[in-house]
Structure formats: C-alpha cells, structure tokens
Amino acid sequence: MGVHGRFLEAAAREMAAACPGQARFLLWTLGRRRDDEFGKERICPHCFQFLLPDSRRVRLRPKMKVTPQIEKILKREAKSYKLNMRQTKLLKKYRDSKSVLLITCTSCNKTTRHFGKSRYFLATKTQNSGTPTVKSSLRTPDVKTQSAKKMTPVSCSRLGSKGNTPSSLPRIHASGQVTSSGSKTPRNSKFHFSKLKRMLNLEEKEKSQKADLKTFLTLL
Incomplete structure (x- = not known):
C-alpha cells in the first residue's frame, strides 16, 4: 500500500465514529485503487465498512483432499503411465x-470470497525458489606424461622385472611433482642407492670387457 492508501485508511478509521458516511466514502475510494498490496479482506466491498472481529463472520473452506482414487492417479503419473481423459x-x-x-x-x-493459492502454483514456486547450484571453476592441473618421463631416472628404465615393482616406481601427485614411494624412510633410500651403485659398477665392467675384446682382436 502506498502513502496515499495509508492516508485514506487512517482517515477512514478516525472518522468511522464521528462521520460513518465520510468514512465509507474514503474506503470506497481506497477500494477502487488497484493495489495488490492492499488488504481487501479488511474492508467489505459491498457496504465499504471495516470488517472488525465483532462485525464479521469468517469461515475457511479447505482445498480438495487426497482421496484413494487421486492417490492412485498420482502413483500412475509418477510411473509415467498414460492417463485417460477422466483421470x-x-x-x-x-x-x-x-x-x-x-x-x-x-x-x-x-x-465475500478470497481465494488462496493452488497446489500447482505452490509446487512451481518452491521449485523456482531453490538454492542455485554454484559450479566450481577450479580444475586440477593436467599432468603431462612427457614431463614425468623427463624427471624419471634413466636407470629405472634399465631395471629388470625386479626393479619395476610398484614399490620402486615414482608416484606423480596432482601438483605435478614426482615423489618416490621408496624415499619415505632412510633405509629404503640406502637400499636404492646401493642398487644404483651396483648398476653403475656393472656398466663399467661391461665397458672394460668390450675394451679387452677389442684389444684381443687387434692383437690377432
């Protein structure tokens, strides 16, 4: 209700006892205003008087109740069954x-009858007034396999079936850092260090054997 509507209602209340005719005229003017916020249930639209508790009788007619037949139809609709015209x-x-x-x-x-809201209107209103779903724009960084290959040691590719066990392979986290599962304890680090040392010694022995073979062939 606007400022003008509040003024008319207050003036009609003040003049209701002194001049009922003038109060009814003010309420008639107020009733002609097309304002949705105006409480029409407080004024009689026929005689334009205030509907006080001792000058009115109020009754409420409820909505249509759920009968077993309607409940059966609702279940059929939930199962996407086809309904006939009567249903x-x-x-x-x-x-x-x-x-x-x-x-x-x-x-x-x-x-005077004042109608409420239907079930269909209330159902659509509750669906529209739900909390909006917020889509998170955070994405996990893509880990490229090439960077993982560059960071893995060369000796790991030369290991046999025993060296390619899951415990010795490096693990790649979502941040892109490569960490080895065997580097959790100093004992495992010593074990891997000794294994790498052994591999280097084997490579050196192979090279020395090849050199001895070349010298033997040149002497022949």
Whole structure:
C-alpha cells in the first residue's frame, strides 16, 4: 500500500465514529485503487465498512483432499503411465483446487470470497525458489606424461622385472611433482642407492670387457 492508501485508511478509521458516511466514502475510494498490496479482506466491498472481529463472520473452506482414487492417479503419473481423459480432469481439479476464505459482513449480510493459492502454483514456486547450484571453476592441473618421463631416472628404465615393482616406481601427485614411494624412510633410500651403485659398477665392467675384446682382436 502506498502513502496515499495509508492516508485514506487512517482517515477512514478516525472518522468511522464521528462521520460513518465520510468514512465509507474514503474506503470506497481506497477500494477502487488497484493495489495488490492492499488488504481487501479488511474492508467489505459491498457496504465499504471495516470488517472488525465483532462485525464479521469468517469461515475457511479447505482445498480438495487426497482421496484413494487421486492417490492412485498420482502413483500412475509418477510411473509415467498414460492417463485417460477422466483421470486427467480429476488430477487437474486436484492441483488447481484452492482454499477459500469466506467473510460475511453482519451489516449488509453479504459474503465475500478470497481465494488462496493452488497446489500447482505452490509446487512451481518452491521449485523456482531453490538454492542455485554454484559450479566450481577450479580444475586440477593436467599432468603431462612427457614431463614425468623427463624427471624419471634413466636407470629405472634399465631395471629388470625386479626393479619395476610398484614399490620402486615414482608416484606423480596432482601438483605435478614426482615423489618416490621408496624415499619415505632412510633405509629404503640406502637400499636404492646401493642398487644404483651396483648398476653403475656393472656398466663399467661391461665397458672394460668390450675394451679387452677389442684389444684381443687387434692383437690377432
């Protein structure tokens, strides 16, 4: 209700006891205003008087109740079954049913109906007023296999079936850093160090054997 509507209502309340005719004229002017926020249930639209607790009779007609037949139709609809014309009409009547507020003015003895909201309207409103889903823009960094290959030692590729065990292979985390599972304890680090040392010694022996073979062939 705007400022003008509040002024008319306050003036009508003040003049209701002193000049009822003037108060009714102000309420008639207020009733002609097309304002959705104005509480029409407080004023009788027929005699334009305030509906006080001692000058009105209020009744509430509830919505259509859920019968076993309607419950059966709702279950069929949930299972995506086809409904006939009669079932469709009954389901539409159930969803469009509204509660009605009946107010009877004791001065003019006329009843005014004020309709509520239907079940379909309330269901759509609750669906639309749900919390919006926020999509996270954070993504895990892509780990390239080439960088992982560059960071792995050359000796790991030369190991046999015993050296390619899952415990000795390096692990790649989401941040892109390569960590070895065997470097957790100093004992495992010593073991890998001795293994690498042994591999280097074997390579040196192979080279020395090849050199001795070349010298032997040249002497022949």
